[in-house]
Structures are given as C-alpha cells and as structure tokens.
Amino acid sequence: MISKENDILLTQNLGKLSEALENRPEFIRVHRSFIVNLKHVEQIRELHLHIGSKQIPLSKSSKDELMSRLRKI
Numbered sequence: 001m002i003s004k005e006n007d008i009l010l011t012q013n014l015g016k017l018s019e020a021l022e023n024r025p026e027f028i029r030v031h032r033s034f035i036v037n038l039k040h041v042e043q044i045r046e047l048h049l050h051i052g053s054k055q056i057p058l059s060k061s062s063k064d065e066l067m068s069r070l071r072k073i
Contacts, residue, residue: 026073028066031057038066038073 010017018035021027029035032048034056041052044066048058058066 025069028062028069030062031059032068033057038069041070044070 012047013033013060014029014033014035018027019025021035027035028038036051036056039064040051041049042052046058047060048055050056
C-alpha cells in the first residue's frame with residue numbers, strides 16, 4: 001500500500017482487497033498491482049498516474065473506468 005507518507009506491505013491478496021472495497025467508489029484497481037483512492041490522484045498520463053511524488057502504472061483497460069469515476073467525484 002502506498003500513502004503520501006510511506007509505503008506499507010500488505011499480505012492480503014489484491015483481488016480480495018478489491019472485493020472488500022467494492023462499496024467504496026473512491027477506490028479503483030488501475031493495474032494488476034495497484035488500487036488507488038481517486039481522491040488523491042493528482043495527474044493522469046497515458047500510461048500512469050501520480051499521487052504525490054509516486055508514479056503508478058495505469059492499464060489501458062482500466063483508464064476508461066478511471067476517467068468515468070473521476071467525472072462523478
């Protein structure tokens with residue numbers, strides 16, 4: 001898990017974490033290895049996004065859903 005302050009190692013499967021966050025629309029899986037809180041996304045590029053100083057990969061398949069959810073916030 002990456003936060004603005006530090007990185008935290010999670011032992012939970014990301015798929016299970018994604019399921020647990022289904023009712024929290026501010027969280028979205030943007031890559032097979034990353035779930036982000038949309039409220040903290042600062043910049044979106046073609047293949048990555050930025051949260052603070054962190055650059056996170058963005059899969060092509062999740063970009064449309066990401067943009068749709070950001071419009072709703």
